[in-house]
Amino acid sequence: MIDRWEPYLESHAGEAQTLIEQLCRQPSIAAQNLGLNETADLAQSLLDEAGFATQQLKIEGAPPAVYGEQRGRNPFTLLLYNHYDVQPPDPLDLWESPPFEPTVRDGKLFARGVCDNKGEIGTRLAAIHALRAVDGELPITVRWIIEGEEEVGSPHFAALAERYANLLRADAGLWEGGGFDVDDRPEIALGTKGLLYVQFEVEGTGIDAHSGEAPILPSAAWRLVEALASLRTPEGGSRIPGFYDDVLPPTEVQLEALANKTDNEEQLRQAFQVDQFLDGVTGMELRERRAFRPTSNIAGLLSGYTGEGVKTVLPARAMAKMDFRLVPNQDPDDILAKLRSHLKAGGYEDIQVIKLGGAEPVVTPMEHPFVQRILEISERFAGKPPSVTPIVGGTLPLLGALRRHVGVPGLMGPGNAAYWASGAHAPNEHVRLSDIDRAVRFNCTMFDALGQS
Amino acid sequence: MIDRWEPYLESHAGEAQTLIEQLCRQPSIAAQNLGLNETADLAQSLLDEAGFATQQLKIEGAPPAVYGEQRGRNPFTLLLYNHYDVQPPDPLDLWESPPFEPTVRDGKLFARGVCDNKGEIGTRLAAIHALRAVDGELPITVRWIIEGEEEVGSPHFAALAERYANLLRADAGLWEGGGFDVDDRPEIALGTKGLLYVQFEVEGTGIDAHSGEAPILPSAAWRLVEALASLRTPEGGSRIPGFYDDVLPPTEVQLEALANKTDNEEQLRQAFQVDQFLDGVTGMELRERRAFRPTSNIAGLLSGYTGEGVKTVLPARAMAKMDFRLVPNQDPDDILAKLRSHLKAGGYEDIQVIKLGGAEPVVTPMEHPFVQRILEISERFAGKPPSVTPIVGGTLPLLGALRRHVGVPGLMGPGNAAYWASGAHAPNEHVRLSDIDRAVRFNCTMFDALGQS
Numbered sequence: 001m002i003d004r005w006e007p008y009l010e011s012h013a014g015e016a017q018t019l020i021e022q023l024c025r026q027p028s029i030a031a032q033n034l035g036l037n038e039t040a041d042l043a044q045s046l047l048d049e050a051g052f053a054t055q056q057l058k059i060e061g062a063p064p065a066v067y068g069e070q071r072g073r074n075p076f077t078l079l080l081y082n083h084y085d086v087q088p089p090d091p092l093d094l095w096e097s098p099p100f101e102p103t104v105r106d107g108k109l110f111a112r113g114v115c116d117n118k119g120e121i122g123t124r125l126a127a128i129h130a131l132r133a134v135d136g137e138l139p140i141t142v143r144w145i146i147e148g149e150e151e152v153g154s155p156h157f158a159a160l161a162e163r164y165a166n167l168l169r170a171d172a173g174l175w176e177g178g179g180f181d182v183d184d185r186p187e188i189a190l191g192t193k194g195l196l197y198v199q200f201e202v203e204g205t206g207i208d209a210h211s212g213e214a215p216i217l218p219s220a221a222w223r224l225v226e227a228l229a230s231l232r233t234p235e236g237g238s239r240i241p242g243f244y245d246d247v248l249p250p251t252e253v254q255l256e257a258l259a260n261k262t263d264n265e266e267q268l269r270q271a272f273q274v275d276q277f278l279d280g281v282t283g284m285e286l287r288e289r290r291a292f293r294p295t296s297n298i299a300g301l302l303s304g305y306t307g308e309g310v311k312t313v314l315p316a317r318a319m320a321k322m323d324f325r326l327v328p329n330q331d332p333d334d335i336l337a338k339l340r341s342h343l344k345a346g347g348y349e350d351i352q353v354i355k356l357g358g359a360e361p362v363v364t365p366m367e368h369p370f371v372q373r374i375l376e377i378s379e380r381f382a383g384k385p386p387s388v389t390p391i392v393g394g395t396l397p398l399l400g401a402l403r404r405h406v407g408v409p410g411l412m413g414p415g416n417a418a419y420w421a422s423g424a425h426a427p428n429e430h431v432r433l434s435d436i437d438r439a440v441r442f443n444c445t446m447f448d449a450l451g452q453s
Numbered sequence: 454m455i456d457r458w459e460p461y462l463e464s465h466a467g468e469a470q471t472l473i474e475q476l477c478r479q480p481s482i483a484a485q486n487l488g489l490n491e492t493a494d495l496a497q498s499l500l501d502e503a504g505f506a507t508q509q510l511k512i513e514g515a516p517p518a519v520y521g522e523q524r525g526r527n528p529f530t531l532l533l534y535n536h537y538d539v540q541p542p543d544p545l546d547l548w549e550s551p552p553f554e555p556t557v558r559d560g561k562l563f564a565r566g567v568c569d570n571k572g573e574i575g576t577r578l579a580a581i582h583a584l585r586a587v588d589g590e591l592p593i594t595v596r597w598i599i600e601g602e603e604e605v606g607s608p609h610f611a612a613l614a615e616r617y618a619n620l621l622r623a624d625a626g627l628w629e630g631g632g633f634d635v636d637d638r639p640e641i642a643l644g645t646k647g648l649l650y651v652q653f654e655v656e657g658t659g660i661d662a663h664s665g666e667a668p669i670l671p672s673a674a675w676r677l678v679e680a681l682a683s684l685r686t687p688e689g690g691s692r693i694p695g696f697y698d699d700v701l702p703p704t705e706v707q708l709e710a711l712a713n714k715t716d717n718e719e720q721l722r723q724a725f726q727v728d729q730f731l732d733g734v735t736g737m738e739l740r741e742r743r744a745f746r747p748t749s750n751i752a753g754l755l756s757g758y759t760g761e762g763v764k765t766v767l768p769a770r771a772m773a774k775m776d777f778r779l780v781p782n783q784d785p786d787d788i789l790a791k792l793r794s795h796l797k798a799g800g801y802e803d804i805q806v807i808k809l810g811g812a813e814p815v816v817t818p819m820e821h822p823f824v825q826r827i828l829e830i831s832e833r834f835a836g837k838p839p840s841v842t843p844i845v846g847g848t849l850p851l852l853g854a855l856r857r858h859v860g861v862p863g864l865m866g867p868g869n870a871a872y873w874a875s876g877a878h879a880p881n882e883h884v885r886l887s888d889i890d891r892a893v894r895f896n897c898t899m900f901d902a903l904g905q906s
Contacts, residue, residue: 153763193665197763206726211776212646212846214748215689216721216730216739221751222685229682232675236668268669273659277669286669295667298674299766301756305774310606310650310810312776312848313752321758323664323765357763393665395765 005130005444009437015129016440017109017433019046020122021102023084024111030085030152036063039084043121043146044068050128052144057164062156063148067167070128072138074451079143079170079408081398082121083150086113087425094427108430116424117176119431120416120439121146127443139451143170150176150398153357158401165405172370173410175399179418179435181262186378186386186414186442190371191363193294194326195395196335200224201352202318208304211312221303224318227348231322231339232296236278240342243294246329250292250390253366257388258287291391295325321356327391332358360400363391364409374413377449381442386414415443458583458897462890468582469893470562470886472499473575474555476537477564483538483605489516492537496574496599497521503581505597510617515609516601520620523581525591527904532596532623532861534851535574536603539566540878547880561883569877570629572884573869573892574599580896592904596623603629603851606810611854618858625823626863628852632871632888634715639831639839639867639895643824644816646747647779648848649788653677654805655771661757664765674756677771680801684775684792685749689731693795696747699782703745703843706819710841711740744844748778774809778846785811813853816844817862827866830902834895839867868896 023046028039040056043066047054052068059065066084089099089112097103099112113119124144131138145168147157161168178187204220231239238244250258265282269275277286299322304315324335336355343351364371366388378386392412402408417439423429476499481492493509496519500507505521512518519537542552542565550556552565566572577597584591598621600610614621631640657673684692691697703711718735722728730739752775757768777788789808796804817824819841831839845865855861870892876882 195765197765204727209725210847211748211750211752212778212848213725213743214750214778215742215746215846216734217725217727218731219751221754222689224754225678225681225751226687228678234679236675272662272666272670274657274670278671281669289668290666293668295664297664297667297765297767298672298678298756299664299764299768300758301674301677301754301771302759303751303754305753306755306772310776311752311774312648312650312750314750315752318754319759321764323763325665325667393668394663395665 003444005134008130008133009440012130016122016126016436019125020109020114020119020436023118023121024102024114025100027100028085028113028148029088030063030149031088036085036148040064040066040148043084046125047144050125051132057160059156059159059163062160065148065160066146067164068144070138070142072140072142072451074140076450077141077143077170078450079145079168079173079410080124081173081175082117082146083148083176084118084121084146085148085151086116086118087151089427091427096428104433107434108432109436110428110430112429115418115422115429115431117416119418119436120177123415123417123436123439124443126440127447130440130444131447139448143168147398154398154401157398158405161401161405168402168406168408170408173402173408174415175396175410175412177412177414177416179414179416180382180438181387182264182267183262183384184382185262185384186382188374188378188386188414189389189392189412190366191391192361192394192396192399193391194330194332194361194400195357195359195397196324196326196332196355197357198322198336198339199354199356200227200320200322201354202350203316205314205316208316209314211314214314217314219314220318221315223348223350224303224320227343227346227351228298228320230346231342238294238296240338242338243335246331246334247294248328250288251366254390255288257366257390258291259284260385261287261387261389290393291389292327294327294330297323297325299323325393325395326361328361328363330361332360359395359397360403361391362399362403364411366390368409370409371411373450374411374446377446378414381445413446415439415446456897458587461583461586462893465583469575469579469889472578473562473567473572473889476571476574477555477567478553480553481538481566481601482541483516483602484541489538489601493517493519493601496537499578500597503578504585510613512609512612512616515613518601518613519599520617521597523591523595525593525595525904527593529903530594530596530623531903532598532621532626532863533577534626534628535570535599536601536629537571537574537599538601538604539569539571540604542880544880549881557886560887561885562889563881563883565882568871568875568882568884570869572871572889573630576868576870576889576892577896579893580900583893583897584900592901596621600851607851607854610851611858614854614858621855621859621861623861626855626861627868628849628863628865630865630867630869632867632869633835633891634840635717635720636715636837637835638715638837639835640842641827641831641839641867642842642845642865643819644844645814645847645849645852646844647783647785647814647853648810648812648850649777649779649785649808650810651775651789651792652807652809653680653773653775654807655803656769658767658769661769662767664767667767670767672767673771674768676801676803677756677773680796680799680804681751681773683799684795691747691749693791695791696788699784699787700747701781703741704819707843708741710819710843711744712737713838714740714840714842743846744842745780747780747783750776750778752776778848779814780844781814781816783814785813812848812850813856814844815852815856817864819843821862823862824864826903827864827899830899831867834898866899868892868899
């Protein structure tokens, strides 16, 4: 049976690509406050043309967020989340075509943001155009929020979610999505880890000293090394008392989902250029660690002389940056308090701990009816079981804000045209044109199927 | 009784200053290979004019060293060591007068190298001129070596000392010297600590990774922190097995000398901008630690992201620089071997240890007749007991080379015009004009007295 939107899609081949190219041609770099108002206006007009009642949501200090609502046949309300901002394109000299001039090569569309995530805005829009053309209306009610600061950590999204909670309420949400994996299985992710990001600063002496004075002077670098070493066991576990108190163990269905994921160990080893993973783990143990283990990562270290050769200096100051990835139900502020207590108990009152970021872990349970519905739709669409990630290792601060102020259960589905190794955040970001087509069809299928539930 | 050289010195007031200004006007920056040949030629001509038979000693890859010999009345042979190179003058904008334009302000002569140590070359020359003018010859035989790479660690001095050992043999040596302390007591130092300088390099992943992968990827930064923490106790002691095996305890006379030193704790606290010293030590314990304790210092630390704000990265690489200051009879290569064994035993085979420098500790015993002679001469000259440092915290790699290949017992006497806080290695380096005069007179007295022994 041919889906009823197929004739429209065939006669409008390239509509999604055109929409994506329009968005990608407009630079929108949040880190540089570049082109944000213009891109918000463009996104708003594209939503207008797709039948949404739109407005720009304003928060002091933030670029406008674009909001649209469109009533559908079924009162079931779906909240879509996207962002119109992109990462800076640097290093520019590694791009084979200019980052803001969308270019097709070898069946792929190259542009900054095409994968993360203007491509998804385009495929969602194209599917909505198709369904409206065929049915005169959408099968479900769609609310759509497109912010402009995701690539800088969504610093104003909590304020936005709090102020505009009424506009964002929905039965379920689809966040910035994924795609299909190397085996063409739909990729679905049900949540993200939380984050506590801190900077440690230590001052020993007032000025850098000759290292001949090391017998009598306090050393900032040693204090830092000892304080850091006190935080973690050599096996990677946390030494902070109470760190694991609130950690939920994985459920049976989460473990089953992990076990059924496509094997990508070889690709991971190649991507990170390692011979083996930490402690030589592999298989199910590797998957479990990756999904469910909270971490204590050193992101940066700096003290003293770091140039070529020899300088015999006792550095006045030392600095470290650490991120702790948290799992349900760890709370970043609780972990921060425990970290501070631990350092104090160890006599490290001289170590200043500055919080630079925090976000809650957000995970939708496998058993949630919306999750089960998307799994069914995806499997039917692809003819293959989806590959489900219960928790991804990264963090989306906006999810915590949404959960706190709105409370929509959500997931990341295969509606983006992203595919493995597509250069998100890197030079020559691209998607395959065939993936754009598939994503549009998946979105048509999904919106339609949700309208039948 | 007026010393017989006084009339000469009074009629030639300013001769030392003129010599020093001549030397300081000629830039000679070893780190930048700037002006070294010119300065060697200038120094050689100044030694010629002072009655020395001179030559330039050549070692492949090194700037020429200047050598002079002058037979005196007494066969007692004294080896003088100096260097004609200086530290780079950066940061230039902090100089109140140009670093290579010697300038007098407030009774002080400002110039790069005036304290370290062109000033000493000038005061030694001026004293030799005076004694030759009065007596027609020097009271003792003087051999003088002036190298051009001290400020970059004397990398070719061992080869020079080995090749020209015959020229450098002497009954005793005076190294680059000190001055008089805040109480006008002559400062005498009898040796320097040794040094082992190493760089640790660790590679975890082949490329920087998203820190969300921390559960499964090896972390170079954590490996480095753990390896470093394994090297030292929180109290500052070494955990390297055998580190202290060859350490000689201080002798009674060394401790007595330390006890009789001028108290400068308050000045040290101010200089390093600390409220108190490590572990709150003070008094004799502070002095003992400073002189006799070998150290494990972190001179540099670098890994990952060290800029402003947040970057959630798992760094591929981490680096540390460490210097170990060694006391008699520790040996840098022995300590390096013990360090490597310790890391291997701890499972840290992934930590690469690169030796960047090494030097033996060199200490002349208090009991040595030459030491006792200089102490007597200094006390008679100043009317106050000298302040003796058995071992200074710093390292002069040339001393180890000299001891190995030549074997001249030596010390640092008060013949330099240096005084406390004179800005050696820093902007606005200077000496007091009155200290230049005193240093010339001390050198006359000392050469003369050594001729009477």
